[in-house]
Amino acid sequence: MSNKRDYYEVLGLQKNATADDIKKAYRRLAKESHPDLHPNDKSAEARFKEINEANEVLSDPQKRAAYDQFGMDGPPNMGGFSGFGGFGGFDTIFDQLFGGAGARTQRRNAPMRGRDIQLNLRVSFEEAAFGASKSVEFQRAENCDTCRGTGGKDGSEPVTCATCQGTGQVRAGGGFMVTVRTCTTCGGSGQTVKDPCTTCHGSGRVRRKRTANFTIPQGADDGQVFVMSGQGEPGQNKGPNGDLLIVLSVMPHKLFRREGTTLYLEMPISITQAALGASLEVPTLKGKVNHRIPEGTQDGALFRIRGEGIHQLHGSSRGDLVVRVKVEIPKKLSEKQKQLLREFDEASSGKEYEGRKGFLDKVKELFQA
Ligand SMILES: [Zn+2]
Numbered sequence: 001m002s003n004k005r006d007y008y009e010v011l012g013l014q015k016n017a018t019a020d021d022i023k024k025a026y027r028r029l030a031k032e033s034h035p036d037l038h039p040n041d042k043s044a045e046a047r048f049k050e051i052n053e054a055n056e057v058l059s060d061p062q063k064r065a066a067y068d069q070f071g072m073d074g075p076p077n078m079g080g081f082s083g084f085g086g087f088g089g090f091d092t093i094f095d096q097l098f099g100g101a102g103a104r105t106q107r108r109n110a111p112m113r114g115r116d117i118q119l120n121l122r123v124s125f126e127e128a129a130f131g132a133s134k135s136v137e138f139q140r141a142e143n144c145d146t147c148r149g150t151g152g153k154d155g156s157e158p159v160t161c162a163t164c165q166g167t168g169q170v171r172a173g174g175g176f177m178v179t180v181r182t183c184t185t186c187g188g189s190g191q192t193v194k195d196p197c198t199t200c201h202g203s204g205r206v207r208r209k210r211t212a213n214f215t216i217p218q219g220a221d222d223g224q225v226f227v228m229s230g231q232g233e234p235g236q237n238k239g240p241n242g243d244l245l246i247v248l249s250v251m252p253h254k255l256f257r258r259e260g261t262t263l264y265l266e267m268p269i270s271i272t273q274a275a276l277g278a279s280l281e282v283p284t285l286k287g288k289v290n291h292r293i294p295e296g297t298q299d300g301a302l303f304r305i306r307g308e309g310i311h312q313l314h315g316s317s318r319g320d321l322v323v324r325v326k327v328e329i330p331k332k333l334s335e336k337q338k339q340l341l342r343e344f345d346e347a348s349s350g351k352e353y354e355g356r357k358g359f360l361d362k363v364k365e366l367f368q369a
Pocket residue numbers: 161162163164165166167168169183184185186187188189190191
C-alpha cells in the first residue's frame with residue numbers, strides 16, 4: 001500500500017471534478033509551488049512533484065478511470081501509479097505552464113518517428129538517362145539486439161535520471177533569472193541506465209552498415225530525391241521508422257547537356273561542310289545517327305533529331321536531341337590553302353554573302369543620301 005495522499009486531495013478537488021476543474025487547479029497550484037519561487041525549500045519541491053503526479057493521472061481519462069477503480073495501488077500487477085515510470089515529469093509541467101514553447105514540447109514517452117537518413121548518390125549521365133540498378137551502402141543507428149534497445153544489461157529498463165528528475169535539463173537560479181542547461185548526467189535524455197549493456201554501452205543503439213538496393217528510373221535528373229519509406233533510423237516508443245532519402249547527383253557529360261527531356265549537343269563543322277552541305281555523323285547517347293545539313297548552313301543553326309533525347313521519368317515518351325552547329329573558321333592554313341581561298345574570293349561576286357551584302361548596301365545608302 002502506498003502512503004501517498006489522495007490525488008484529488010492534492011489538487012483540492014472532489015471526486016466528481018471536471019477535466020476543466022483539474023486543469024485549473026493544477027495550473028494554479030503548480031505556479032504557487034514552483035521550485036523557482038522556493039529555492040532551497042525541499043518541501044516545496046516535493047509538493048510540486050506531488051501536484052504534477054496527481055495531474056498526470058487525473059488529466060488522463062484512462063489513468064483517472066484506473067485510479068478511481070483501483071486507488072493509489074493502480075491496477076493489479078502494475079506496480080502502482082508512481083511505479084509506471086510513464087508519467088512525464090517536469091517536462092510536461094513546464095510545457096503546460098509555459099505553453100510548450102521550445103524544444104521540450106513532447107512527452108518523454110510519446111512515440112517518436114526515427115530520423116531520416118540522407119544519402120548522396122553519384123551516378124553517370126547515362127545511368128540517370130537510361131536507369132540503372134545500384135547498391136548503396138550506408139550507416140544506420142539501430143536498436144541494440146543484446147538489450148532490445150533498452151540500453152540496460154539483460155534488457156533492463158532505464159530509470160529516471162536522478163540529477164534532473166527526468167527533464168533532461170538542469171535549472172539554476174531563481175525567479176526570473178533562470179538558466180537552463182542540458183543535464184550532463186543523462187546527456188539530456190532524462191533517463192539513465194543502472195547497469196549498462198556491454199554491446200551498446202547503454203545507448204540502446206548500435207550503428208550498422210546496411211545496403212539498400214535502389215533502381216534509378218530512366219529519366220532521373222540531378223538533385224532528384226527518392227524516398228525509401230521506413231528504411232531510416234528506427235522510431236522510439238513504437239514510433240514509425242524514418243525514411244532513407246536518396247539524392248541523385250548526376251555527373252556532367254563530356255558532350256551532352258540536358259534540360260528536362262531535351263538533350264543538347266554543340267557540334268563544330270568545317271566551313272566547307274557548312275557551305276556545301278554535308279552528311280554529318282551525329283553522336284547520340286547510345287551511338288551515332290546520320291543527319292544531312294543543307295548547303296549554306298549558318299553558324300548557330302539548330303537541328304533536331306527526334307526521340308534521341310531523355311526518357312520522360314515514369315512516362316513513355318522521349319525527348320529530342322537538339323544539335324547546335326558551330327562553324328569553325330580554320331586556322332594555321334598552308335600556303336596552298338591560302339592561295340585557293342584567294343582564288344575562291346576572286347571568283348565571288350558578293351551575292352554569296354547575304355548578310356554581308358545587305359550590310360554593305362545599307363552603308364552605301366547612308367552615304368549616298
Ligand atoms: Zn539527467
